[in-house]
Amino acid sequence: MQVSGETPAKPSYSRVLLKISGEALMGDQGYGLHPPTVQRIAAEVKSVHDMGVEICMVIGGGNIFRGLQGSAQGMERTTADYMGMLATVMNALAMQSALEELGVFTRVISAIPMDQVCEPYLRRRAVRHLEKKRVCIFAAGTGNPYFTTDTAATLRANEMACEAIFKGTKVDGVYDSDPMLNPDAKRYETVSYDDCLAKHLKVMDASAIALARDNDLPIIVFSLDEPGGFRGILAGQGTYTTVKD
Template sequence: MTDDGSKPKWRRVVVKLSGEALQGDQSHGLDPAVVDKIARDLARAASLGVEVAVVVGGGNFFRGIQGADKGIERARADSIGMLATVMNALALEYAIEKAGQSARVLSAVPMPSLCEPYSRQAALHHLGKQRIVILAGGTGNPFFTTDTGAALRGCELSCDAILKATQVDGVYSADPKYNPDATRYDTLTHDEAIARNLAVMDTAAFALARENKIPIIVFSIRSDGAICDALEGKGTATLVMP
C-alpha cells in the first residue's frame, strides 16, 4: 500500500480505534502502557507527513447496545457510550502529547470545558497544522456506532483511507477466535463485505465508504508499530476497496 515501499501512500487518514484496544489485557478501563504504545505509533505516523484523524470507541467503559440489553433506554444508553468515548479521547490526547506530538480532541457532543466541539472546519484547521485530531462522541447521535462515525468523518474530512484497527490481522469469514476454520481475506470490495455480512464494521459504515470510494484497511493493533505498518503496506491486513 505504498508507492515505493517506504513512504505512505495516503495524505490524510482516519484511524478507527476501539475502546477495547486501549484496555489491553485488562477486563475494562485503560492500560496506560497500551495507550502510550498506540500514542507513540500515531505520533510516528504524523511524523511521516500523514494528516491523522482518530475516531475512538468507548466499549472499554460502556457500550450502548449492551446497556440497552440490560434495560436502559437505547437512546440514553448510547448517550452514556458517547461520554465513554470522550474519556478515551482525553487519555489518548495526553499520551500523544507526552510522545511529543500535538493533538486536539474534538467532540460531537459539545462539552467546551473539556475539549473543542467538533466541526469540519475546526478539524481541517488542526489537521493542516499537523496536529492529530481525536474525534470523540461518535456521530453525536444515538443508534450509530463509532464505526459509522469513522466512515462519516472520513467522508467529511476528505480522507484517503480508513484504517480500522482490530484484535485480528484482517477480515475473516467468521470470528477466528472461535472458528479455527475461518477464511481470511486479503482483499474485498465494499459490496462483498456487505453481502457476506462481515461483522468487522457495520453495514452503514461499509455503505458510506463505498459511496465515497474510500478504501478500508483492516489490521491488528496488537503489534508494535501496527498503524505505521498499515500506512506503509507492511504486515498483514485486509484491503476493502471500492
C-alpha cells in the same frame, strides 16, 4: 531496512482516519483504561505522524460503557447511547494526554459541546488542525443516538477528505470466519463492500460500510497488536485486508 542516506519511501496515504475500539485501550483488564496500552498505541500513532501523515482518530467507548448493552439490560436506548458517547470522550482525552506526552500536538473534538474539556466539532477548524499537523480525535460519535462509532468514523473520514480508514483490530485482516475459533479461516487480501455486507463479515456495521462504499473510501483492516503494523502498512509492508470496490 532503510540504507543510510536513502530517502524514506513516500507513505501510501497522506491523510487517514484510525478507528479503534474502546476495548483496545483496556489491555488485559476487563474494564477501563490500561495506561501502558494507551501509551503503546500513542507511540504507534506518533510513528505514523512522524512520516508526515495527517491523522484523525475515532475511539469507541466499549471499555467503559456500551449503549446497546445498556439498552438490552432495560435502560432507555437514547440515554444509554448518550452515556456511551460520553465514554468515548473519556477515551479521547486519555489518548490526547498520551500523545502530547510524546510531543504530538492533539485536539479532542466532540460532537457534543463541552467547551471546558474539548473543542466542539466545526469541520473547517478540524481541517485546519490537520493541515497544521495536529492529530484530531473525534469524540462523542455523531452526537446522535442509534449511530455507532463505526458510522461516526466513516462520516468524519469523508468530511475530512481522508484517503482511507484504518480499522485496528485484534486480527491481521478480514477472515471468512472467526480465526480465533477456526484455525482454517481464510484471510482476504481484498474484499468488496458488497461482500462484507452480504457475508456479514463484521468489518464495521452496515451503515458504515454503505457510507464508505458510496464515497469510494477504502477500509484497511489490520492488527493493532502487531508492533509497527500501522506504520508498516503506510510504508507498503505488513499483513492486512483492504475493503474496496
